[in-house]
Amino acid sequence: MKIININELNQDFFQYKEFPEIEIVPEVISNIKKYGNKSITEYSKKFGDGDLTEFTVSKAEIDKAFQETPPDIIDNLNIAISNIREFAKAQFSILKNIEIDIDGIKLGHKIIPLNRIGAYVPGGNYPLPSSALMSIIPAKIAGVEEVIVCSPKIQPITITACKLAGADKIFRIGGVQAIAAMAYGTETIPKVDKIVGPGNKFVTAAKKEVYGICGIDFLAGPSEVMILADETANPEFIAADLLAQAEHDKEAEVCLITTSKELAEKVNKKIEQFLAKLETSDIAGISIQEGIIILVDNMTQAIDIANKKAPEHLEICFDKADTFIDKFKNYGSLFIGNYSAEVFGDYCSGTNHILPTNGIARYTGGLSVFDFVKIQSFQQISKQTAQSKLCATASKIAQLEGLYAHKLSSDLRSEN
Known part of the structure; x- marks a missing residue:
């Protein structure tokens, strides 16, 4: 990673990255809106998702996937599920129906869950069962009546995660065609009120296109991590955490901000050592090479950069970091201290890993129970x-x- 001083930091670092228009996306959506299942089958074959004759994952397939999942995997999924569920319940507990009287004017609001939501879960060679947990569980805790899942080339482990999390229906379709199907409905796939979940640039472009027909969580770009650290931080931990984000995508953004040049150099050495043995080095090596280490004079400068950048994942690994948390205003999720690894948030600590990127943490947080309810007011006079x-x-x-x-x-x- 390139090491620069704070005065070398270009303002482009903070710029919002526009999502490119992808010409084929409106065409696919339009055809699925018109022709339904027929177009899904055609586009799935065209885009490499196979010859789909049956979109629905049957109960027999779900049971088979569950039975074939090793018990230790199920145990670990259940640990993650328990933590995610407990945190979602705690969040939901602060939502209350209210009613007040102002000189005879009765006013109030009600918390009303959405009726049906669609969870997009990336699939293929690297399935993300954890994303199924993160989408389905808070929706169910919020009281959503029906949660459907769309996932391309869905793997048995993802099916098992969907079952354990409480999905009502699972479909083996992905990409733009899945987003269009959930937005407009087809002969097989029901129309949803809101679509949530991560995806590639095609999925993101499709979510942008159908927004208004249904709700979406937000438009997310490549994954990001920013780590603020001083000489007390562990360079091995930092190097591993930077690589953990870098391996997501060749365009992932990784950044370390530190007051210690010695730490910066140690981190770079550890990155080289880890990359030499990392199975995902072909991806991680590209994005880590584009990452930067920013040397600052003090943590006040580091905090200012973090608040301006509004990163998806923000780790703070410096002396007495927990006393500074109120100074951080913009982030998708905050990880406090050397042992609060971002990977725990990805999988099992309990907070959600579907988070805002590209600076939009300035005005929104990550996915939560709040995304699956409406707060609707009433009056009686x-x-x-x-x-x-x-x-x-x-x-x-x-x-x-x-x-x-x-x-x-x-x-x-x-x-x-």
Whole structure:
């Protein structure tokens, strides 16, 4: 990784990266909207997902996958599930229906879960069963009635994860065609209220295209990690954590910010050592080479950079780091101290790993139970309260805005 001083840091480092328009995406979506299953079959074959004759993963297939999953794998999945579920329950517990009375005006809101959501789970050669857990569990805790999963070339381990997490239906389709099918519905795949989950640039482009027809979580780009560290940090841990993100994607963004040049050099040496033996070095080696180490004078400078960048994963590994957490405002998920490895958040600590990238942590957090509910307000006003408290005010404001049917609506109630 290239080592630079803070005064060499280019402002491009903070720039939002526009998602490119992919010409074929609107075409695929349009055809699936028109022709349904027929187009899914055609595009699945065209894009290398095989000759699909049956989209639905049957109960027999689900049971078979579960039975063939080694017990130790099931045990470890259940540990992750338990932690994810407990954290989701704790989050959900803060959501309450409310009702108040303001001089006879009864106001309130209700927490209403979405009816049906679609979870996209990447598949293929490197299945991500953990993403199934992260999408399905908070939706179920939030009270979503039906959770469907779409995953291409779905592997038995992913099917097992879906079953354990509580998915209601599983479909073996992926890519743009899966997003379109969930957004519009087909003969087999039901239309959903919201689509969540990570995916490649085609999936992201498709989610952008169907937003409005249904909801989405957010548009996520390549994975990111930023680590803030001083001389007390462990260079082996840091090197491994940087590589853990680098191996996701050739375009993954990795960054270390430190007050110690000695630490920076040690990290680079450890990266070289680990890469020499890493099975995913063909991917990790490319993205790690594009990563940077920024030397700063103090942690205040490091914190300023972090807040401006708003990284997906933010690790803070410096002396008394836990006393600084309130100074960090923008991040997808925060990992505090040398043993709070980002990999634990990826798999099993309990927080969600579906997180905002590309700086959008400035205005949103990661996937959670809050993404699967609507907070909907209501009001109930008696005749006496309307006439004594509201009619005159509403009528006057309506007249000021030049909306005379509004004024009429209020005035009629003041007289009758």
